[in-house]
Amino acid sequence: MSRKDKTERALPTPSRGYIAGSHTMRVLGRGGYELVSACLWPADCQSCGMPLGAARPALCLDDLGDGRSLYASLHHVTCRDPETGTTSAAVEAAEPCSWVARTLLLPLSGDEVPMMLINPGLEGVIVTRKSGRRPWQVILDPRYIAAGLASPGRGLQLDVPIAGALAAFTDTGDIVVGFPDTTLATVSAATEPRTRSAIRERGGIMLAVTHAVNPRDVATNRDLAPALESGQTRMGLAALASHNDLRTGSWTPPLAQIRRAEVRPTTRGEAAAKRQDFLAGTVFAAAVGVVTPEGPGTEDIQPLFVVYVRDDDTTYLPAPQIRQAFALLDEHGTVEASHRLMVATSWSVLDAPGGSPLAKLKLEFHAPFTGRCEVVLVADQHAQHLHHVAARSMIGITTQQRMTAATARPAATFADALDACVLISVAASPGLQMLIDTYGWQRR
Numbered sequence: 001m002s003r004k005d006k007t008e009r010a011l012p013t014p015s016r017g018y019i020a021g022s023h024t025m026r027v028l029g030r031g032g033y034e035l036v037s038a039c040l041w042p043a044d045c046q047s048c049g050m051p052l053g054a055a056r057p058a059l060c061l062d063d064l065g066d067g068r069s070l071y072a073s074l075h076h077v078t079c080r081d082p083e084t085g086t087t088s089a090a091v092e093a094a095e096p097c098s099w100v101a102r103t104l105l106l107p108l109s110g111d112e113v114p115m116m117l118i119n120p121g122l123e124g125v126i127v128t129r130k131s132g133r134r135p136w137q138v139i140l141d142p143r144y145i146a147a148g149l150a151s152p153g154r155g156l157q158l159d160v161p162i163a164g165a166l167a168a169f170t171d172t173g174d175i176v177v178g179f180p181d182t183t184l185a186t187v188s189a190a191t192e193p194r195t196r197s198a199i200r201e202r203g204g205i206m207l208a209v210t211h212a213v214n215p216r217d218v219a220t221n222r223d224l225a226p227a228l229e230s231g232q233t234r235m236g237l238a239a240l241a242s243h244n245d246l247r248t249g250s251w252t253p254p255l256a257q258i259r260r261a262e263v264r265p266t267t268r269g270e271a272a273a274k275r276q277d278f279l280a281g282t283v284f285a286a287a288v289g290v291v292t293p294e295g296p297g298t299e300d301i302q303p304l305f306v307v308y309v310r311d312d313d314t315t316y317l318p319a320p321q322i323r324q325a326f327a328l329l330d331e332h333g334t335v336e337a338s339h340r341l342m343v344a345t346s347w348s349v350l351d352a353p354g355g356s357p358l359a360k361l362k363l364e365f366h367a368p369f370t371g372r373c374e375v376v377l378v379a380d381q382h383a384q385h386l387h388h389v390a391a392r393s394m395i396g397i398t399t400q401q402r403m404t405a406a407t408a409r410p411a412a413t414f415a416d417a418l419d420a421c422v423l424i425s426v427a428a429s430p431g432l433q434m435l436i437d438t439y440g441w442q443r444r
């Protein structure tokens, strides 16, 4: 599942509390529970990726394996049992799925500093403590510290950019911030004209990353106080750059963020409702295929997984971004188009009685245009191909007309097939792997 910007959607407030099992309460204590609860917002379930909705979510813990840190996250109670859901097994990474970012102008020592306030994970936080007796603390993902963000108090440099973050304007005036040397996902936010000029004047934008506030709720300077006083907020100036700079180094487009995708049967009534939610506003793939290179020297080239969409309004009404991506492909060719496209992607899956298992490819475009769309596949129809994309892979999106036109001639090459596609990198999907394992879908 992609990390989703939850800027525009109102979320229930966390004050009504979460359902915590007895083990969770024993580990966190009342104080730890209160601390964690104040830094969580119920956006999407961290198991299935679907909205948590109005029911009280389960607060579950995972051990981060360093002997003192835990990952606390929210789930549907049907996806993860609050009583048994807390594990002592170490998890590899903690990746909450929703983020919120907004820009504002912060009056600071007689100046107005353009700032991007980022909550990098609404439904999951890392808590840590120095020893068994010390109180728990919510901390930021250490990758932000590695990128150069620092405590606001200690000699924060207003004019010296940090090494690990860059910002760029999109064609629509939004600002995108990336962390080129880390696996952290990019975030973007709209900007007002005054903020844009301030960013240009300063040559960058001040980042403030925190779990302490939901940026949606910050209207004035005073609303920022809880973040600045929390001790967990980290700040730093991201220099203004071009999109190409955002891509330098080892940085690759943002990765999928499902840390664990549990696939569990639900009851039939629930299943119908879940399917409807899962399918709302999506495009159905017309077909799926794999293009395999042949000939000497091609053994190491990964086959290309291709998702075909219909060349009509059944695709372009719910997903105008796919039409825009095709226009980019037609204008610049596949290599340049994929270079210009900045898109975060991921898979989510739905496996419930009352229908075939479904897989959904989520696409969140950051540049050169913005917007989100989703393409759904009926997973068991494409069972023999899915192993190609359960691991990190490139996928192509195209129409059958485009592919036929590119590959109909007798000497058509693998490159011709690539030329027909919008190429997108997609991270490994535990959800797809779970479907493959559950149903015993083998490579053929």
Ligand SMILES: [Zn+2]
Residues within 6 Å of the ligand: 045, 046, 047, 048, 049, 050, 075, 076, 078, 079
């Ligand atoms: Zn769920």
